[in-house]
Amino acid sequence: MEGSKVYVPDGRLIWLPATVTRVEDGGQRISVLLQDGTTRVVDLQDEGMPESLPLQNHEAENGQDDVEDMCTLNHLHEPAIVYNLQTRFAKQCPYTYTGSIVVAINPYAWLNLYSKETQKLYSGDRAKLPPHVYATSASAFESMTLYDRPQSILVSGESGAGKTETVKILMEHIASLSANPNTLIVEKVLKSNPLLEAFGNAKTVRNDNSSRFGKFTQLQFDTDHCMVGAKCRHYLLEKSRVIGQAKNERNYHIFYQLKASKVQRWALQGGFSYLRDEDKAFLLEGETDAKRFQVTCDALTTIGVKSDEQDALFDALAGILHIGQVSFRQKASNGEECEPDTATETWAHACRLLGFEADPMLLGTSICSRTVKARMEVYVVPLTVEQAQANRDALSKELYARLFGYLVRRVNESISCDDEMQGHIDLLDIFGFEAFETNRFEQFCINFANEKLQQKFTHDVFKTVQEEYAREGLGWTYVSFKDNQDMLDMLEAPLGVISLLNEECIRPMGNDLTFCSKVISTHDSNIRLDKQRARLSASHFALRHYAGTVMYDVNGFVETNKDALSSDVLALLSSSANTMISHVFPGKTEHVKKVGLSGGRRNTTASFMTETVIAKFKAQLTGLMSDISDTQTHYIRCIKPNSSKSSTIFDLPGVIEQLRCAGVVEAIRISRAAFPNKMSHERFLHRFIIMSKGKEPPKSGATVATACLQVASALLRSGESKETFVMGNNHIYFSQGVLEDLEHDRTLFVQDRAIVIQRMLKGYIRRRRFTQFRTAVIRLQANFRTLSQHRQYNQIRRRVIILQALWRGYRARVAVTQKKLFMSAVIVQRNWRTYKAQKTYNKLRTAVLAIQAQIKRKEQQAKLKQQKEELEKQKSIEYELSALKSRLDEEKAMRLQMEVANTTLQQQLAEEVSHHHNQRRTSVSTAPSVDDISLLDESGRMLSTLQLEVQKW
Numbered sequence: 001m002e003g004s005k006v007y008v009p010d011g012r013l014i015w016l017p018a019t020v021t022r023v024e025d026g027g028q029r030i031s032v033l034l035q036d037g038t039t040r041v042v043d044l045q046d047e048g049m050p051e052s053l054p055l056q057n058h059e060a061e062n063g064q065d066d067v068e069d070m071c072t073l074n075h076l077h078e079p080a081i082v083y084n085l086q087t088r089f090a091k092q093c094p095y096t097y098t099g100s101i102v103v104a105i106n107p108y109a110w111l112n113l114y115s116k117e118t119q120k121l122y123s124g125d126r127a128k129l130p131p132h133v134y135a136t137s138a139s140a141f142e143s144m145t146l147y148d149r150p151q152s153i154l155v156s157g158e159s160g161a162g163k164t165e166t167v168k169i170l171m172e173h174i175a176s177l178s179a180n181p182n183t184l185i186v187e188k189v190l191k192s193n194p195l196l197e198a199f200g201n202a203k204t205v206r207n208d209n210s211s212r213f214g215k216f217t218q219l220q221f222d223t224d225h226c227m228v229g230a231k232c233r234h235y236l237l238e239k240s241r242v243i244g245q246a247k248n249e250r251n252y253h254i255f256y257q258l259k260a261s262k263v264q265r266w267a268l269q270g271g272f273s274y275l276r277d278e279d280k281a282f283l284l285e286g287e288t289d290a291k292r293f294q295v296t297c298d299a300l301t302t303i304g305v306k307s308d309e310q311d312a313l314f315d316a317l318a319g320i321l322h323i324g325q326v327s328f329r330q331k332a333s334n335g336e337e338c339e340p341d342t343a344t345e346t347w348a349h350a351c352r353l354l355g356f357e358a359d360p361m362l363l364g365t366s367i368c369s370r371t372v373k374a375r376m377e378v379y380v381v382p383l384t385v386e387q388a389q390a391n392r393d394a395l396s397k398e399l400y401a402r403l404f405g406y407l408v409r410r411v412n413e414s415i416s417c418d419d420e421m422q423g424h425i426d427l428l429d430i431f432g433f434e435a436f437e438t439n440r441f442e443q444f445c446i447n448f449a450n451e452k453l454q455q456k457f458t459h460d461v462f463k464t465v466q467e468e469y470a471r472e473g474l475g476w477t478y479v480s481f482k483d484n485q486d487m488l489d490m491l492e493a494p495l496g497v498i499s500l501l502n503e504e505c506i507r508p509m510g511n512d513l514t515f516c517s518k519v520i521s522t523h524d525s526n527i528r529l530d531k532q533r534a535r536l537s538a539s540h541f542a543l544r545h546y547a548g549t550v551m552y553d554v555n556g557f558v559e560t561n562k563d564a565l566s567s568d569v570l571a572l573l574s575s576s577a578n579t580m581i582s583h584v585f586p587g588k589t590e591h592v593k594k595v596g597l598s599g600g601r602r603n604t605t606a607s608f609m610t611e612t613v614i615a616k617f618k619a620q621l622t623g624l625m626s627d628i629s630d631t632q633t634h635y636i637r638c639i640k641p642n643s644s645k646s647s648t649i650f651d652l653p654g655v656i657e658q659l660r661c662a663g664v665v666e667a668i669r670i671s672r673a674a675f676p677n678k679m680s681h682e683r684f685l686h687r688f689i690i691m692s693k694g695k696e697p698p699k700s701g702a703t704v705a706t707a708c709l710q711v712a713s714a715l716l717r718s719g720e721s722k723e724t725f726v727m728g729n730n731h732i733y734f735s736q737g738v739l740e741d742l743e744h745d746r747t748l749f750v751q752d753r754a755i756v757i758q759r760m761l762k763g764y765i766r767r768r769r770f771t772q773f774r775t776a777v778i779r780l781q782a783n784f785r786t787l788s789q790h791r792q793y794n795q796i797r798r799r800v801i802i803l804q805a806l807w808r809g810y811r812a813r814v815a816v817t818q819k820k821l822f823m824s825a826v827i828v829q830r831n832w833r834t835y836k837a838q839k840t841y842n843k844l845r846t847a848v849l850a851i852q853a854q855i856k857r858k859e860q861q862a863k864l865k866q867q868k869e870e871l872e873k874q875k876s877i878e879y880e881l882s883a884l885k886s887r888l889d890e891e892k893a894m895r896l897q898m899e900v901a902n903t904t905l906q907q908q909l910a911e912e913v914s915h916h917h918n919q920r921r922t923s924v925s926t927a928p929s930v931d932d933i934s935l936l937d938e939s940g941r942m943l944s945t946l947q948l949e950v951q952k953w
Helices: 078-090 116-121 133-147 163-177 183-200 253-261 289-302 307-323 345-354 360-368 385-415 441-472 485-492 497-506 512-522 557-562 567-574 579-584 601-609 613-629 652-662 664-673 681-691 704-715 738-922 930-952
Strands: 005-010 014-024 029-034 039-043 095-098 101-105 151-156 214-221 227-235 328-330 338-340 369-374 377-382 423-429 540-545 548-553 632-639 677-680 725-727 731-734
Touching (some): 005 029, 005 039, 005 078, 014 652, 078 101, 078 652, 101 133, 101 664, 116 163, 133 151, 133 163, 133 423, 133 632, 151 163, 151 613, 163 423, 183 214, 183 253, 183 289, 227 385, 253 289, 289 307, 338 360, 338 385, 345 360, 360 385, 360 567, 385 579, 441 485, 441 540, 441 548, 441 632, 485 497, 497 512, 512 557, 567 579, 652 664, 677 681, 681 704, 681 731, 681 738
Parallel strands (some): 101 632, 151 423
Antiparallel strands (some): 005 014, 014 029, 029 039, 095 101, 214 227, 214 423, 328 338, 369 377, 725 731
């Protein structure tokens, strides 16, 4: 044994590789040399030591220091598995097979393993390709298409192990495998991932993009195996994260995206009590919150959420942040009553964004008081500051949860296609096992779900398989495994933890401490309860889960499980002016949970027992397990290599603990000894009997099982070290990869026969075409000959007709010539007579024209003479007119002169008259003489005469 390569137990690293240097005490004391050069003595008789040191495998000596399928390890044990994974992790090989299960180690780096070319490779023969999750998705797709059976892929692992990213990789690969995929549907399905991540993922101490809800995605396919849609179901959204987070953790991504968008309407400047690490720079997959907000908006648009709906949605989210900033104070008049501080801007923003800007006091009243109905009376009970704050936080949590549920519904409405679905592949991405410093109600529910999934894995890989092998009569060596049924019994039994919690919720004075005390006292003898750690605190109890012991802090268990939002707040939100809020809170038609009301206590209690959070979640898990049971299940176990998110650190103790929790060692043992594929005898014969012809066909009269054995023996030859198949009572079982090889051989066989059939069919088609072509050619030749003869006949006929026409023409021309001679004489006679008559007519016409010309000349001469006379008269008149015009001008000139003279005379006369009157006034005493009187009379007559002359002109 000296010189052997072994692994030795270590308190810090669990296992260390070493070389044996000395063996003492009959092999009980072994001296080993570690790789760092130190020497250690191992006493196998010490407590906790193995019976013998596990040997190292010799792959390194053969030039291979790791294996792709751990079922092929020569020495199978825990250290060999973990060091094989460590070696592959250092090589940046994140995937390793354990039979049909894929172990995926989170590389914490994006590797070049997911190209389109790689996707195409895994859709073909995968036997010679390295391990990959594409092998699982391709296997699920092929099984769905070949056997028409629904498939499911369960991705499990603790938080930060890479489950969500693995599901996205699987989804993209399955979409690429779909024949002629609808690009719009595929785009919507893939874009729904970042949308749900924005609203359902958050940064935790273990994972920067941790899913805080469970997601069950059903990829839907039609009869042609084309992806036609998808449907999503969500489980247990962590509502408490909305109002608070642990140290070094963040709220949901969408809040930080809203803040980074810097939209003025939301007024998200400054700090918020609902947010942690809001001012620290954070990159998710290399993108800032501001850039990812645009991705979220694009995804909302893709699934059909209109811009006004997006605005209402984001207003509601911003309103949650602002309502979290509202403080409450006691009223001065009554110390038991409180009221919100309405003088702050954040209160105004909260009312505006939540849709209560028109009546802000309605929001304050609903938060700071509650309405209690007792028989026929209604009371308004004021709340204390602490109760109002709790009521506000309950409002925020419920509003966010309903907005998230609305988004999931819109995603399903956009991408689901139940009517065309004929097959489906289900992908489960649910929260991994969690154990933090402080574990509350959410961690209890998450770990309960993981216990259910672990039981499914146990049943599929261990318990069910071994029980089936026993029923089928296979020679089988039982492999021990860890069964967590007792843990589930402790949780789900009538007096289990869940029932005790529901019972405490319906008690009028039920509280967290009483619940914790009941759990410890009821299950004091259960090994799954860690009594020593439970006694350390009255508000804690510890459970030994399959993945390790978890200490739960019961503070808040009862209230969180009730999840009761007051009827006042429900009615308030249903009347919001924000259309999104009023839509997710339908109002009076909604069932309002009431606790502690009188009347119908039994019915109220029974109804409430089914309305608690844990009861609803348990029902959801039961339905989920039922759906998965109807499918062929594939498993991917995700492993977290370290807690520091490093791509180079491999934490051996942490990985070993995860491998133990996942049951990987037992799974490898089962896979190595088991037969992972099976087929009924009838189906095997129906599918593969065609390949046995020409080899050893089944004998006539043989039973189905005998015929199946004969066909399998003819097709499969057992290897020297491993059986390729085993016959059961009803099924035939195959070793790992045998059925895939057989299906591959059948495909080649069918292809070869198909080629023969195609060759024969093509020969028949060619011969038939040749016969058709030959008949057509003969017919064409006959038609050509007929056409040629017809053409020749037509040519001769045309020539005969031409000759006949020429002869008839000749005879006609002779007759015409004779007729022309006769007609020429007649024409000459006619022309002569016409000439003579024309000549006589012309003479008479010339004479008549001459006479007419003489008569017309005489008439024109007379008219010319008359016109000349008239012209002479006209000239005379024009002369006289001109003379008259001249005379008129002269008379006008004379008249003008006379008018001037008249004017002059009138002036003179006026002067004379004036002078005469002056003389008469100066000589009053002297009488006028006769001469003067006569002179005046003569002047007057002259004046009158001149006036008459002027008037005539």
